[in-house]
Amino acid sequence: MNTLINFALDNPVIIAALWLCIVVFGLVNVRDLPIDAVPDITGVQVQVITTAEGTAAEDMERFVTFPVETAMAGLPRLQQLRSVTKYGLSVVTLVFEDGTDIYAARQWINQRLGEAREAIPRGYGEPEMGPVSTGLGEIYQFEIRSEAHDPTALREMLDWVVTPALRHVPGVVEVNAFGGFLKTYQVTVQPDRMAALQVTIPELAAILESENRNAGGGTIAHGGEQYLLRGEALYTGARDIAETVIRTDPRTGVTVRVRDVARVETAPYLRQGAVTRDGHGEIVIGIVMMRMGANARTVASAVDTKLGEIQKRLPEGVIVEPFYDRTDLVQRTINTVTRNLVEGGLLVILVLLLFLGNVRAGLIVAAAIPLSMLVAFSAMRLFGISGNLMSLGALDFGLIVDGSVVLIENVVRYLNHHATDPRPHREKVRAACLEIARPVTFGVTMIIIVYLPILAFSGIEGKMFRPMALTVVFALLGSLACALTLMPVLAMWLLSRPKEKEPWVFVLCRRVYGRLLHHTLPHPKRLTALSWLIILATFALIPGLGAAFMPRLDEGAIAMQIFRLPSISLEKSNQISTQVEQTLRAQFPEIRTIISRTGRAEIATDPMGVEISDSYVLLHPRKTWRYPNREALVTAMEEVLHREVPAAIYSFSQPIELRLSEMIAGVRSDVGLKIYGDDLETMVRVADQAAELLASVDGAADVVPETVSGLPQIRVTLDRAALGRHYLSADTVLPTIAAMGGLQVGTVFEGQRRFPLQIRLPEALRDDPASLADLPLFDGRGRNLRLGQVAAIDSVTGPAQISREQGQRRITVEVNVRGRDLAGFVREAKQKLNAELDLPEGWFIGWSGQYENLVQAGRRLMILVPIALLLIAALLIHVFASTRLCLLILTNIPMAVSGGILALWLRDYPFSISAAVGFTALFGIAVLNGVVLVGQFERLRAEGMDGPSAAREGALLRLRPVLMTALVAALGFLPMAISTGAGAEVQRPLATVVIGGLISATTLTLFLLPSLYAWLFPAREHKTQPNPMQRAA
Secondary structure (H helix, E strand, C coil): CHHHHHHHHHCHHHHHHHHHHHHHHHHHHHHHCCECCCCCCCCEEEEEEEECCCCCHHHHHHHHHHHHHHHHCCCCCEEEEEEEEECCEEEEEEEECCCCCHHHHHHHHHHHHHHHHHHCCCCCCCCEECCCCCCCCEEEEEEEECCCCCHHHHHHHHHHHHHHHHCCCCCEEEEEEEECCCEEEEEEECHHHHHHHCCCHHHHHHHHHHHCCEEEEEEEEECCEEEEEEEECCCCCHHHHHCCEEEECCCCCCEEEHHHHEEEEEEECCCCEEEEECCCCEEEEEEEEECCCCCHHHHHHHHHHHHHHHHHHCCCCCEEEEEEEHHHHHHHHHHHHHHHHHHHHHHHHHHHHHHHCCHHHHHHHHHHHHHHHHHHHHHHHHHCCCECHHHHHCCCHHHHCHHHHHHHHHHHHHHHHCCCCCCCHHHHHHHHHHHHHHHHHHHHHHHHHHHHHHHHCCHHHHHHHHHHHHHHHHHHHHHHHHHHHHHHHHHHHHCCCCCCCCCHHHHHHHHHHHHHHHHHCCCHHHHHHHHHHHHHHHHCCHHHHCECCCCCCCCCEEEEEEECCCCCCHHHHHHHHHHHHHHHHHHCCCEEEEEEEEECCCCCCCCCCCCEEEEEEEECCHHHCCCCCHHHHHHHHHHHHHHHCCCCEEEEECHHHHHHHHHHHCCCCCEEEEEECCCHHHHHHHHHHHHHHHHCCCCEEEEEECCCEEEEEEEEEECHHHHHHCCCCHHHHHHHHHCCCCEEEEEEEECCEEEEEEEECCHHHHCCHHHHHHCEEECCCCCEEEHHHCEEEEEEEEECEEEEECCEEEEEEEEEECCCCHHHHHHHHHHHHHHHCCCCCCCEEEEEEHHHHHHHHHHHHHHHHHHHHHHHHHHHHHHHCCHHHHHHHHCHHHHHHHHHHHHHHHCCCCECHHHHHHHHHHHHHHHHHHHHHHHHHHHHHHCCCCHHHHHHHHHHHCHHHHHHHHHHHHHHHHHHHHCCCCCHHHHHHHHHHHHHHHHHHHHHHHHHHHHHHHHHCCCCCCCCCCCHHHHHC
16 A cells, blocks of 8 residues: 555656556446346246147147156256246246356257157157347337238238348347238148048148158269259249149049149238237237347347338338337436436535535545546456446445545645645655555445445345446445555645635534534443434334335336236237227326237247237326326226226236246246146136235235136047047048148248248138038048047137146246335235145145245345454454454444434335345445544544543544545435436435435444543543554554
């Protein structure tokens, strides 16, 4: 420390040049720093997705999900294995330990996929890994529309013009098409013609598959040149397919072609999802997914630019219009953080000017703010930390300038007191800086130490708060370097003329404080009793605070889920979505647009059935609302929908929050009750009972049990004996059943574009379940018969969805919590369920969602907070070599905590992890002020003063740095505490705790500490041998 200061003052030009380089380097890193609204708290996850159109959920579980789970069990660093199985879809999600390289994880999975594919029977799909994205991957969504084109043509343009171009944008991992109709070539068979010509569906399928191909014939040398030989028979359109020969009778020469038994046409693919907007019907949208770790702002901006270029290549009248851009939320959040930091910085500078009474000194200290920030930004870029609400939200310029405040204040005071000293100005500045170098280093180190336990956070809270702690540590290290190198140089250059008079603000404060101190110093026992009464009274408020994991970030949009009966068709679901949109748009002018995504897209990263819709309600700016907040708006919307569209159940969240909850815990709500068992019917009964019990708990909202059963099925059970009598096998009958939904037999290429080729039964048969028994078949001797002759056909109710976790079936009851703290709600819910829920033997329940995160974070805090206090105590004992003085300084902590608790109670904020981080930061500041005072007391007593005199004089001498440290820290957080901008919800509890705690801790520091010190070291006790570290402090 002394060496740094001496080098800086002896080589000021070198120091200035070094800091100029740091500024340039920092500005470059600011430009390249990844920016997002919130940190991506999704774990390292990979989805294995398998689709098999027309396959029932129980068959998908048996033949696909179970083999995939079995193959993936035991992978390195695998933390959780869960799955969702639905009609025609299996999604297995593998969650790995934090820190696992995503590409290594995908490589491990890829090695096991071969084993899984071998275990999956033919016809049940091929398992593939989902895109390398996260819960925050959906960064941009747009609509493609035209008055002159139908949904099929729009979807084709999206798939083959827009999507390929967007995939080349750096950072884009996938573009998911949703809505419209996927074009297919359909061979719609005519059963009567097939019966007359004795053509079977398996025969037709085999011909179409074998005829649709090319072949290579090697090369032919001729005339000194080489020619490539190729045979072409790929289908290029409906005409080629229709003219395909099925068979030719060798005796009569009669040829049977496809057109003789079927109609070939283009038609929509059987879909499981659709998108509607604003009550005007279906639309076609694209969802841009960002690669994990990419810069959201840069990628979204590049996508927007690319779409502008693509627009020029589209046919006239086709418009691509974005309706969701993550950049909007990012910009609003960063604006909030920036505004808070700027306002806090201005308040800090004002305090510096008022208390130092020297404009130059104030500006010198203020220079530490941008310089420390540039150091922090460079370190963030180096360590891959994005700039977001959390990483930048805890920065307090008051903390950052602490070291520079103490150093410059001491230089100003030293120069004023030694104005007649004949030494050169450089030497006086050197003496002042060397005198305070140790306490400056100690003070910054103390604040850094209290942030270190946060670095031990893991899981979700680690992803949220470790970047915050690292950013603060980087900024503090930058501020310390600035205080020990640049501040002495600037003081030497700019503080050449001392100011004779102290600023009037400080003179007034010292006069008032001196009078109060005179009355309180002789009464340590009364002050101690009063202080502990206040502490105990505020600690009694803790049970009433409640607890929550994190305050809810207002994203400026609402995500509404619409749940219907699982038996509903996609068309009926769309009708209900359209009615919901029309109702909300008509009665809520706060809504800018509503987009409802029903079912699932082709890339089924979100495995929803057609009975569920995700409606994204985008809102106008808050200033135009009739409602005071988002909760009131949601309540009003819910009341209107229950009254006017009662055909569904509604649940409300926010877009990012909804997606993250699902990706992290597999639930889409604040709390998820998971019931583990085996029998699906019993699981449904228990879940319904649990839902009723949860709904009766105060604060419960949007209670929705997972839809497991209720999907109607038409079961065709083949009669083995009947098959044998007619010389048939299952292989010859099952393709006929598969043709109801569409039997995939190949691909038709149109240039670079490719479309599925399917065999389907005519619409009249597909829409009439009663006609299934009359489907024509041919026995092994070529005689006509019907499906009903070889199979039993009945109607049953099957599972709509089967969820599994760690290899066991489970069902979830989702519930949101409104108007109440999360921990209190779950505590009461547990009591009610334990007393009244009828749970079968061997079954068990678990809690997930935000509550699970809160519990895990609480456990870690119970370990980390004592560690932080022990670190502080160890450092104090090392500095003062006295347990008595260490305990005296640590009395600041309970008083600081009491102020933070009271502030939370007054503002009606629950205890959250954000507030806990505020308490952690508070420990360092509170202890630092105690160290400043007690260090001065010890120094004066070592110079011969008795305890009471040292306490009185030391308190008056150190009043200015104590007040300045507390004020700049509190005022630096003040804009965060009162901000209403985007993302302010997360910052307010943290800032509230720090401000409230600083008020109480500073009061105790200035009054109780001197009084207790005078009591502990009475007039007869003197200190003759000062400890060097004590003298420095």
